[in-house]
Amino acid sequence: MTSDITLYRRAMVRAPGPNFAEGLTSVDLGIPVYARALKQHERYCAALEQCGVELICLEPDARYPDGTFVEDTAVITGKGSIITRPGAISRLGEVESISNALREFYPSLHSIQEPSTIDGGDVCQAGSHFFIGLSSRTNEAGAEQLTQLLASFGYTSAIIDIRDLRGVLHLKSGLAYLGGNRLVVAETLANRAEFQKYDLLVVNAGEEYGANCVLVNTHILVASGHPLLEESLQQLGYQTIALEMSEFQKMDGGISCLSLRF
Secondary structure, eight states, rough: OOOOOOOEEEEEEEEOOOOOGGSOOOOOOOOOOOOHHHHHHHHHHHHHEEEETTEEEEOOOTTTTTTTTTGGEEETTTTTEEEEEESSSSGGTHHHHHHHHTTOOEEEEEEEEOOOOBBBBGGEETTTTEEEEEOSSHHHHHHHHHHHHHHHTTOOEEEETTTTTTTTGGGGGGEEEOTEEEEEEEEEETTTTTGGGEEEEOTTTTTTGGGGOOEEEEEEEEESSSSSHHHHHHTTTTEEEEEOOHOOOOOOTOOGGGOOEE
């Protein structure tokens, strides 16, 4: 295990609301079962606490069925926080409550301004460097505006166009940072020039969904049902917590999507 990792003290979460199934999705995996989604979210929260993180729990908001995916609403760094402008019109209103909650910890918040759009799921921090994905939710103006804000904090960035990749909604759908010089990448991203200086753990075909994993202090949270990836992580010395994510996967959501960690 590397010591070059961000230690998280808090995580902001929001349980799915009863109208969770009315949210946006690009996959055809069936309608999520609300009771099962609640149980999976409860287990997710328990795993965060197991990693030593204090939870900040926001109430569901019936106006925004995608609101449980709080990661898309902000980019939080050790030097400042940025409220995003989600790329889906139906999600724009989610940022207000997130902004109000974050101001307790970050009195001065930066914000992405229109016509820029950016989802937090397209932003992967790797130490002092950020990967920013161009996607159906994050446009060029948003990526450039975020690059400039991050530069003002002293960070560098690389913009990666994933708009031609089928089945990849956000950059972090196929990318995760594990500290030090190591990235987890889906096969479809493994040959990108921006990643070649890193030690890559390539997720095999059939386990791509598992690439959206998260290192939280002492453990890596990973979606269950990806035994090859989990075994590879353990062989590298990581402790893993496997979490059932079936109901969130039906709505294009992954492990990282369900919390803002800081």
